[in-house]
Amino acid sequence: MGAMTTTPAAVADASAYARAVEEARTAAAAYYAGGESAVDDDTYDRLVRGIAAYEKEHPDETLADSPTGKVAGGAATGDVPHSAPMLSLDNVFSAEQLVAWAASLERRLGRPVEAWSVEPKLDGLAIAARYEHGRLTRLVTRGDGTAGEDVSHAVGSVVGLPGRLTEPVSLEVRGEVLMTREQFERGNALRTEHGGAPFANARGAAAGTLRAKDRPYRAETTFYGYGALPLPSSGPLGELLERWPHSQVLEYVTGLGVHTAAATDVAPRTLATVAEVQSRVEEIAGLRAELPFGIDGIVIKADLAEDQRAAGAGSRAPRWAIAYKLPAVEKITRLLAVEWNVGRTGVVAPRAVLEPVLIDGSTVTYATLHNPGDITRRDLRLGDRVMVHKAGDIIPRVEAPVVRLRTGEERPIVFPEDCPQCGGEIDTSGQRWRCVRGRDCRLVASISYAVGRDQLDIEGLGATRVVQLVEAGLLTDFADLFVLRREQLLALDRMGVTSTDNLLAAVEGAKAQPLSRVLAALGVRGTGRSMSRRIARHFATMDRLRAADAEAVRRVDGIGTEKAPLIVAELAELAPLIDKLVAAGVNMTEPGATPPPDGAEGGPEAADAPEVALPGGPLAGMTVVVTGAMTGPLAKLSRNRMNELIERAGGTSSSSVSKRTTLLVAGENAGTKRAKAEALGVRVADPDEFAAMVAELLTDDQGDPDDRP
Template sequence: MTDAPPFTPLPDNAAYVGAVQLAVDANAAYYGAGESPLDDDAYDRLFRGIQAYEAEHPDEVLPDSPTGKVAGGAVVGDVPHTVPMLSLDNVFSAEQLARWIAGLERRLGRPVQAYSVEPKLDGLAISARYHGGKLVQLVTRGDGTAGEDVSHGIGTIVGLPLELAEPVTVEIRGEVLMTSEQFDAACAKRQAHDGTTFANPRSASAGTLRAKDRPYTCELTFFGYSALPLPPDDASELAIRLRELPHSEIMELVAALGVATTAATPVAGIVVSTVEQIQERVEELKAARAELPFGIDGIVIKADSAADQVEAGFGTRVPRWAIAYKLPATEKITKLLDVEWGVGRTGIIAPRAVLEPVELDGSRVTYATLHNPADIARRGLKLGDSVMVYKAGDVIPRVEAPVVHLRTGDESEIPIPEVCPNCGSEIDRSQERWRCVKGRGCRAVASVLYAAGRDQLDIETLAESRIVQMLEAGLIVDFADLFTLTREQILDLDRMGETSTDKLLAAIEQAKTRPLSRVFCALGVRGTGRSMSRRMARHFATMDAILAADSEGIQAVEGMGPEKATLMLAELVELLPLIDKLRAAGVNMTEPGVTPPAPGAAAGVTAGAATGAEAGAGAAGGGDGDGDGDAEVPGAEGAPIPAVELPLTGKTVVVTGSMTGKLADLTRNEMNELIEQAGGKSSSSVSAKTSLLVAGEKAGSKRTKAESLGVEVITPDEFATVVAAFL
C-alpha cells in the first residue's frame, strides 16, 4: 500500500467548484434514498482531491465544502445529538498510522496507555436511546450536530434489543448494516415489488433505514461501538462508569446489556500497546475480511483510556484520539460491456461478465462471475449497465447488481444462448444452472484433466495435450478408458517414447489404488468437491453402499440437504456406466480404514474407522457414528471387533499458515484428508466448536481468534507426531 492515497486531481477553480457540488449531491443522494452516483472509493478520491485543492488554495474554500463537515455534509436532521456524533479521519498505510500515533503521543506528552483496535463496519452510524431499559428512539448521524429520527425502524434491527438486560437509561451508538443473507433477502423483496435490486448492502441499509412507505420490510443488523450517559450530565452510577471506564470495558458493558458488538465475530476488538501490535491486528482483519458475512472497509484505532481521550480532545469534525485505517476498496461501480458464455467440465453453461477494467482490492478486474441465467434475470442486468462489482482477497470477482438510478436508456437486454455455446447441442434448462445435454462429453478434455489432477487420481505426467491426443485418436472417451490403455496404443502417440510411456502407465496403475474419496471426487459430481467426497467416502465406505443409498441415506452425510441429495442421486444414475467401467478396470472402490454398514442396516448409519495400521492390514474397525468408538461391528467371521478410537476422534481441526517439517509438502487438501483419516473433522474457520488449531508459519487472524477462544494451538511438528501412523 502506498503512503500517499490516490485522489482525483482538480486543476483549477472551476473543477474544484464542480467537485464540491458533486460531493454535496452524492451525500444528499446517499443519506437520502441510499442511491449515490458514486461508489465509496470514488467518493473518497473526490473528497481527498477537494482537500488537496483547498490546502493549496485556502482563500477559495467554499462554505458548502464537505471537508469541514461531519459525514461530508450529510442531510441535516431535526433531532439534536446529546453529544456531537463525529466522523473519523483516515490513514491509508502503516507509515501514516505510525505518524498519527506519534502525533497523538506528542499531543499528550507521553505514550498512550493502550489502544483499542476494532473493525470499521461498512454501514450507517446511528444513535439508539434507551429509557429505563426500553428502546425509545433511533437517530441518524446527520451532520454530526443533529440527525434524522428513524424510530420507525425499531423492531426490524437484529442486535438492537427492544429492552436491555438492565433497566438503565443510556445512549448506545453503533453501525446499522446488512449481512450478506439480509442483503439477498432484501434484493428479492425489492425485485418482487418493483423489479429492481439494491446496488450493495451499504446503500440498501441507508435506504431501508429511512424508508417509511415501502410495502415490505427488510431486516437490518446493528453492532454497537460506544455508549454515553443519557442525558450527558447524568450523575447516576452507570453514567459515572461510562465517563471513567476504558473503551474496551465500555464495550463489555454494552454486550452485557444485550446489545450486539463485534466481540462475537471473527473480527472482535482487541486491546494492544504497541504500533507493531496494531499493524499485526490490521493485517489479521484484512485477511479475515473476505470471509465475513458483513462488510468492513477499515480498522478503527482508538486510545482505550478515558483519560487519554479527554486529554487529546476533539477537532471540529473528528476526535483526535481515534483514526480509521482505510482498506483498499472491495466494491466499485463500473460498466457491464458484454456477457460471455462458457461450458464447464461437467457441461454446465456459465455466463461471465466482461467489465470496463476497474481496480479492486489491489488487482485489476476485467471479468466477474454471473452464476447462471436465472441470476441474471433476478438481478435485472442489462448490457451497458453501471454495475456494482465486488472482490476481496482471493474471492472471485462477482457482479452484485445494476445501479439502476444511473441508467441512461441506452442499455439493452443480455442475449441468452439458444444452444450449447461449445458444441451446438441442445441445452437442458430443467435446473437454474443450465447444462449441455451431452454433459461431460461436451468438455471431455476438461473432465479427464480434472479426474487426473493431484487432488483426485493424481496421474503424474498426463498433460492436457496428451489427453487431447488420446481423445482425437479415439483411445478414450472418458477417464475410465485410461485404465484400459495398452503400451502399444500409447507408444503410437506423437512424441511418446518408451521411457515416458512406461512412466505414464505406472502412474495410471498407481491411480487404481487411490481411496474411494479420491475416486468419487474424480467423478466430478455436480456440487460435490473434495470435502464432500471425503465425507461421502468416510460415511459409506464403499461405492456399492453409496449407490444403494436413497435420498434419506444421502442426507445423513454432513452438509447434504434434500436438494443436494436429489441432485446427487440423479448424477449417480448418469454416472453408472462410468463407474462400471472403473470397477471393471480394477479401480479401488473402498475407503481404507472405514467399515461399511452391516447388511440390512440403514444406509444413513455412519461408518466407524480403524487405525492406520489396521487399515493397512485389511482389518475391520467400527463405530456407532458419533465418533466415540464404543460400538462393535461384525468381523469377517461374524464375531464383534471392538472399534479403536483414532487420535482425532471427535475433534474439529483447523489448519492455518505454512506447514513445515514432515508436513511441508502436503497441500491443504491433503492436510484435510490426513485429519479425517485420523478420525477428526477438518474445518476452514475457527469457532467455539474448534478443538485444535495447527498453526504453521505466518499464522494470522485464525491463531489470534483461537487463542482468544481458548482453543488448543500446536505446531506442524507436534501435529505430525499426533498423526504419525497416517503419514
C-alpha cells in the same frame, strides 16, 4: 493488508476545485440520502482529500459547499436534535500515519495513552437508539451530527436492537445498522420480486431499508453497538457511563442484550501499546474477507474517559479516535460483455467482462455472474455501471447495477440458445443451466480432470494424449481407460512399447485408488476433493453411498439440506459410469473407514448417528487447516496429499480457520489464515513441527516420487 491508495485526487486549479466540490457534494447527497452514489468510497475519499489539499494551499478560495470539516460531507440533514453531537471520524491510511496520530494525541494530553480500544469500522448507517426505562423509544440517524432523521418506524425490524433491555435503564446506544452478506442477498431478491431495482451494495441496501416506509415486504437488517451515553433520565447510570472506560461501556451494553461485535472474530480489544494496536489492525484486516458483514477499516480509540475528555473534539470528529481505512474491496466499473463458458460437468456459466479496475491491490477484468437467473434478478445490462466486490483471495463478483447512472444506452444481455461449446441443447430447468450432453460436452476436460494427480493420478495421460484417445474412438468416458488393450495403444502415433506399457501399468495401479479418489474423479457437482474424502469416510463403500437417500447424505459434515438431494441425483445420473468402473475392477471402498451402523444410511433411527471418523492416530479428534508453502519433509506434498495425510492420522482437514479449528499448519507466506488463527487462539505449527507429529505416516508419502506440489 493490500495496497492502500493514499494519493489524493489531483485538483490543479480553481476551476478543477469547483468541479471537485460539486462532484463530492452530489456524491455525498446521494450516499447519505439512499446509500447509493455515482462514485465508490475509495474514489470519494481521494476526491475529498484532493479538495482538502487544495484548500490548504488556497485557504481564501474555500467554497461554502466544500465537504471538508463537515459531518457527512455537509450533505445530510435532520430535524431531531442529538443529545450530544454525533460526529464522524478522521482517517489514516498507513501504519506510519497511525503512529503519527497516536503521538500527536499523546502530545496533546501531555502523557502516554494508558489503553487503546481497537474495533472494526462497520460499513453501515450510524444510528442513535434511545431507551427510556429499558424500552426502545426512538431511532435517529446521524444526519449532520447535531440533528438526524427520525426512523423510529423501523423499531422492531432491526436484528440485535431489542425492544426491551434486560434492565429498566435509560440511555442512548450508538452503533451501525448494516446488512450481512446473507441479508443483502435476501433483501435484494425481495426487492426485485416486488419490482424494485436492486441495491448496488449492502451499505446502500441497509440505508434504504431503514428509511423505507409502507413497503409490501420486510427486509432484515442488523445492528452493532459501538458506544453509549446518558440521557437526562439516566439517573446515577449517567455518571457511570461518563466515568467508565469505553471498553467497560461496551461490555455493559452487551450485557443489556444489545448486539455488539463482542461475539465476532473481530471483537473489540483493549491494548496497551501502539505496536499492539498495529498488530491487531493487521489481524482484523486479515479476517476481513471471511466476515459475514462488510468493514471498511478499523477504529482506534483512547479507552479511558478522562483521556477522551482531555482530548476533546473538533467540529467534525473527536480527537481521541481515528479510523484506519482499509483498501477498497468495492469499486464501480462498466460491464462490457458477458462470456458463456462450459465447465467439465456441462454447466453453462456466465462471466462478466469488465472495464479494468483496481480493487484490493489487483486489477480486475472478469467477475462472477453466478447464473442466468441471477442476471435476470439483478436486471443487469451491457454497458451498466456495476458495483464489483472483491476481498482477499475471493473471486470478484458483480453485486448489482448502479441504476441511477443509466443513460438509456444500456443493452439487454443475450442468453445462449444453444450450448456455446458443442452447439447442443441446453437444459434450462435448473438454477444453473447445463448442456444436455453433460460431461460428454467437455469430454476431454472431464477425462483429464479424472486422471489428474489429485484424483486417479494416472501418469502419462496429459490432455494431448487424452485428445488422441478420444479422437481414436477409444474413450467415451474415463472408465474406458481400464479396458484399453495393449494392441490398441501400440497402433497410435507416438505410442511405443515403453510408453504403452508404462501407461497400462499406471492405469492398472489406479484401480487400487481409495474410494475418495474415485469420487473426486467422478466430479460429482457440489463436491470437491475434501468433500469426496468426507463422503468416502462416512459411507466407507460405494454400495452404501449409492443406497443412501438425501437425508443420509445430509449427515456428512458440510452437506446441507439443499446440497444433499443434488448429490443423490448426480450419483443416480452417474450410475452407468460407476457400473462400468465396478465391472473393470476399480476399488470402491475407503481403506480404514468404518461404515455407519445398520440403519444409519437413512430413516429416523439414524438421526443421532455420529459422523464416522478414522480410529486413533496422532491427530485423532483434531480439525487441521494447512496454509502457505510447505518446506522440509512436507515440501513434496501437494495440498491434497496433505489433507489425505491429516485424515489418515485421524484428523479432519478443513480449508478455513474457525473456532472449531484445532491446529493450523503454517508454511511460508501463510497470510490471512495465520492472522485469524492467532486472533482465535488456535495452535499454530510450522511444517517441521507438524512433520514430527505425523512422522510414522509421513514415510509413505515421502516415498512417492510422483507426488509434487
